[in-house]
Amino acid sequence: MASKVNKQLGDNFFLTRLDAAASWARANSLWPMPFATACCGIELMSASASKHDLSRFGSEVMRFSPRQCDLLIVAGRVVMKMLPVMQRIWLQMPEPKWCISMGACACSGGVFDTYAVVQGIDRFIPVDMYIPGCPPRPEQLIRGIIDLQEKIMQSGTYNAREFRSRDNPEGPGRFDEGELLRIRERNTLDLQEPDYDPVH
Amino acid sequence: MVESAIAEKFATTKFAWSEFRDQKRVVVPAERLWDLLKFCCTELKFNQLTDLTAVDHLETPDATDRFEVVYFLLEVESGKRLQISTFINEPDLVLPTATNIWSGADWLERECYDMFGVVFKGHPNFKRLLLPQEFASFPLRKDYPQQGRGERHNFPVITRAEG
Numbered sequence: 481m482a483s484k485v486n487k488q489l490g491d492n493f494f495l496t497r498l499d500a501a502a503s504w505a506r507a508n509s510l511w512p513m514p515f516a517t518a519c520c521g522i523e524l525m526s527a528s529a530s531k532h533d534l535s536r537f538g539s540e541v542m543r544f545s546p547r548q549c550d551l552l553i554v555a556g557r558v559v560m561k562m563l564p565v566m567q568r569i570w571l572q573m574p575e576p577k578w579c580i581s582m583g584a585c586a587c588s589g590g591v592f593d594t595y596a597v598v599q600g601i602d603r604f605i606p607v608d609m610y611i612p613g614c615p616p617r618p619e620q621l622i623r624g625i626i627d628l629q630e631k632i633m634q635s636g637t638y639n640a641r642e643f644r645s646r647d648n649p650e651g652p653g654r655f656d657e658g659e660l661l662r663i664r665e666r667n668t669l670d671l672q673e674p675d676y677d678p679v680h
Numbered sequence: 681m682v683e684s685a686i687a688e689k690f691a692t693t694k695f696a697w698s699e700f701r702d703q704k705r706v707v708v709p710a711e712r713l714w715d716l717l718k719f720c721c722t723e724l725k726f727n728q729l730t731d732l733t734a735v736d737h738l739e740t741p742d743a744t745d746r747f748e749v750v751y752f753l754l755e756v757e758s759g760k761r762l763q764i765s766t767f768i769n770e771p772d773l774v775l776p777t778a779t780n781i782w783s784g785a786d787w788l789e790r791e792c793y794d795m796f797g798v799v800f801k802g803h804p805n806f807k808r809l810l811l812p813q814e815f816a817s818f819p820l821r822k823d824y825p826q827q828g829r830g831e832r833h834n835f836p837v838i839t840r841a842e843g
Contacts, residue, residue, distance in 0.1 A: 595819055595829075603833070604835050644841050647841035648839060
C-alpha cells in the first residue's frame with residue numbers, strides 16, 4: 481500500500497506509527513532540568529556551552545522550572561535534606577519525562593558514604609540512564625543523552641503507556657536491619673552487635 | 681595582662697591557664713562562663729567571636745569530662761587572641777547563650793547544637809541550623825556511627841508509574 485501511495489504522491493509524506501512519530505519528536509527536543517549540586521554541574525554547564533555544544537543533539541534548552549522540562553539531570557551528590565526537594569521537582573515535571581543520574585555520587589553516593597548523603601538517587605526516584613565518572617566529561621554526558629534518545633525512540637509511546645507497568649521500585653532496596661543478625665545466627669557466628677550500624 | 685585582669689576581676693574563681701605557641705587558653709567553670717565572656721567583650725575589648733565549637737572527649741584517654749565547648753576570641757585592633765574553654769557533661773548540656781554579647785554567636789551556637797546537642801539557653805531562635813528539624817541525633821558525637829542510623833534511607837520511594 482505504501483508503494484502505491486508513494487507512486488501517487490511522491491516524497492511528500494511518509495507512513496509511520498504514531499508512537500514512532502511522537503517518540504522521534506520528543507527524543508530530538510529534550511528539555512533538561514539541571515539539578516546540579518556539585519562538580520558534575522560544572523561539566524553539565526560545560527556540555528551545553530559553546531565548546532561541547534549540546535544543542536547539536538537537540539537537548540540544549542535548559543529550563544529552571546520543572547513545569548517546562550522533561551528530562552531531569554541529577555548532577556552531583558544529593559543529601560538527605562535535598563532529597564525531598566528533588567522528589568518534588570520530579571513529581572512537578574509533566575509526563576512523559578526521563579531522568580539521568582550523572583556521576584558517581586548521584587548513582588551510588590560515590591566516596592561520600594556518610595550519614596547525610598543518599599547512596600544513589602535510584603533508591604528513591606526512577607532513573608533511565610546512568611553516567612559513570614567523577615565527574616564525567618561533557619562527552620560522556622552527550623553520549624548518555626544520545627543513548628537516552630535511542631531508548632526513547634525504541635520504547636516510547638505517544639501516550640507514555642510504557643511507564644504504566646513500571647510500578648515497582650527499581651533501585652536497590654533499603655538494607656534490612658535484622659538481615660545481618662539473622663545471617664550471623666544462621667552461621668552460628670558471634671551474636672554481638674556490630675561496631676557500626678548495619679543500616680546503610 | 682589579660683591574665684592579670686581576669687584574675688583581678690574574678691578573684692574567687694579558679695582558672696586553669698595554659699599556653700601553646702603564644703596562644704593563651706583558659707578553662708572556666710560553666711557557671712562563670714557568661715560573666716567571663718561579657719568581661720572579655722566589654723572590658724578587655726575582645727570584639728569578635730571568631731569561632732564557637734565543641735569537642736567530644738569520649739575517646740580521649742584520661743579525659744574526665746565529655747564535652748568541651750570552645751570560644752575563640754579576637755581583638756581586632758591588636759590581633760590579640762584568647763581561647764576560652766568550658767567542660768560540661770550529660771545530661772546537663774546547657775550553657776548560657778553568647779548572642780547577647782556577640783550577635784555573631786547566633787549561627788555558631790545553632791551549629792554546635794546541631795552537631796553535638798549542646799543547648800544554649802536564652803538564644804532568640806534556637807533550632808537546628810544545617811540538618812533537618814526532625815533529625816534525631818547529633819552526628820559529630822563520637823558514639824554516632826559514620827554511616828548514620830538509617831536517616832538517609834528514611835524517605836518514600838517514587839516508582840515510575842506513579843511519578
